[in-house]
Amino acid sequence: xxxxxxxxxxxxxxxxxxxxxxxxxxxxxxxxxxxxxxxxxxxxxxxxxxxxxxxxxxxxxxxxxxxxxxxxxxxxxxxxxxxxxxxxxxxxxxxxxxxxxxxxxxxxxxxxxxxxxxxxxxxxxxxxxxxxxxxxxxxxxxxxxxxxxxxxxxxxxxxxxxxxxxxxxxxxxxxxxxxxxxxxxxxxxxxxxxxxxxxxxxxxxxxxxxxxxxxxxxxxxxxxxxxxxxxxxxxxxxxxxxxxxxxxxxxxxxxxxxxxxxxxxxxxxxxxxxxxxxxxxx
Numbered sequence: 287x288x289x290x291x292x293x294x295x296x297x298x299x300x301x302x303x304x305x306x307x308x309x310x311x312x313x314x315x316x317x318x319x320x321x322x323x324x325x326x327x328x329x330x331x332x333x334x335x336x337x338x339x340x341x342x343x344x345x346x347x348x349x350x351x352x353x354x355x356x357x358x359x360x361x362x363x364x365x366x367x368x369x370x371x372x373x374x375x376x377x378x379x380x381x382x383x384x385x386x387x388x389x390x391x392x393x394x395x396x397x398x399x400x401x402x403x404x405x406x407x408x409x410x411x412x413x414x415x416x417x418x419x420x421x422x423x424x425x426x427x428x429x430x431x432x433x434x435x436x437x438x439x440x441x442x443x444x445x446x447x448x449x450x451x452x453x454x455x456x457x458x459x460x461x462x463x464x465x466x467x468x469x470x471x472x473x474x475x476x477x478x479x480x481x482x483x484x485x486x487x488x489x490x491x492x493x494x495x496x497x498x499x500x501x502x503x504x505x506x507x508x509x510x511x512x513x514x515x516x517x518x519x520x521x522x523x524x525x526x527x528x529x530x531x532x533x534x535x536x537x538x539x540x541x542x543x544x545x546x547x548x549x550x551x552x553x554x555x556x557x558x559x560x561x562x563x564x565x566x567x568x
Contacts, residue, residue, distance in 0.1 A: 364500075367519055368521070371544070372518070372521065372522035372526055375399075375522060375527075375545055375546075376526055378399060378400070381539065383403065384402070387401075391472070394540070398545060400516060400539065401539075401540050402533070403540075405469065406470070406536075407470055409467045411509065412558060413442050413485065413558040415466060419465075419466060420462060421438050422439070427452035427481075429496060430450070430451075433448055438450060442485075445485065448486075449484035449487045449493065450481075450484070451480060451493065453479075453480050454481060461477070463562065467562060469538070469564060474566060475565065475566060476499075476565040476566075476567065478565060479564055481561075482560070482561040483560050484512070484558075485555075485556070486556060487552035487553065487554060489552060489554075490551075492514075492515055492550060492551050493551070494547060494548070495549070497543045497547075497563070497565075499543065501542075501566060502565075502566040504563070504566055505539040506537075507533035507536065507537045507561045509560040510535065510553050510557045510560060511532055511534045511553060511557075511559060512551060512552070513551040514532070514548065515528055515551075516528065517547040517549060519546065519547055548563075
C-alpha cells in the first residue's frame with residue numbers, strides 16, 4: 287500500500303474542504319452585509335426569519351402572553367410627597383378665578399396652583415338622568431357612598447334629603463358619563479370619573495373623595511352648587527393652608543391631587559347639585 291499516495295489524497299481533500307468552507311463563510315458575510323445595507327432585502331429577510339422561527343417554536347406555550355400587558359413585570363414605585371413639593375402651595379391663600387382658561391391653564395399647571403374658571407359647556411342633565419344611566423344595569427359603580435338605604439332612583443323621585451358619590455370605574459360607565467356630559471375640549475381626560483350628587487342635605491360635615499390617582503383633577507359643577515375644601519396632604523399640612531370655596535353651575539376647579547385632598551359639603555338647596563370629577567392627562 288502506498289502511504290504517500292493516501293496521505294496526499296487526504297491532504298488534497300482537506301484543503302478542498304477548507305477552501306469550500308472559506309468560500310461559504312465569505313459568501314455568508316457578503317450576503318449579511320448586503321442584507322444589512324439594503325432596506326428592502328433586510329425587511330424580507332427578517333420576515334422570512336420570523337416565519338421560520340414560528341415554525342420551530344411551540345406557540346401554544348405563548349398564548350397566555352396574549353392577555354398580559356407586559357412581559358416583564360416591574361412595579362413603578364409610588365412618588366412620595368416631600369417638603370420641597372409643598373413650596374408650590376406655601377404662598378397660596380385662595381383659589382384664583384380666571385376668565386381665559388385656554389391661555390392661562392398651562393401656566394397654572396406648571397406651578398401646581400389650583401384655579402377655577404367658568405366653562406362654556408351647557409348641559410341639561412338632572413340627578414335622575416345621571417342615576418338612571420350610571421346606577422342601573424350590569425355595571426355597578428365603585429366606592430359608592432350615601433346616606434340612602436333605599437333605591438337611589440326612588441329617593442330622587444320623592445325629593446328627600448340625600449347625598450351620593452361614587453367612582454365610575456368601568457370603561458362602559460366612563461363612556462356613558464361622557465354621553466351625558468363632556469367637558470371643555472382643551473381638557474385631556476381619562477375614562478374613569480367620579481360623580482357627586484346631592485339635594486336638601488343639611489350637614490356641616492364635609493365628605494372626602496378618595497381619589498386613587500395622583501394627578502391633576504378637574505371638578506366640574508354641571509348643576510347647582512357645592513362648597514368645597516382642599517386640604518393639603520402630609521407633610522404639606524404644616525406648610526400650606528386649607529383652601530375653601532364654592533362651585534356654582536358650570537364652574538370648573540382644577541388642582542393637583544398629589545398635593546391636595548378634595549372634600550365637599552352636600553348641597554342644602556332645593557336645586558339638585560351635580561358635579562363630575564375628571565382625571566386629567568398630565
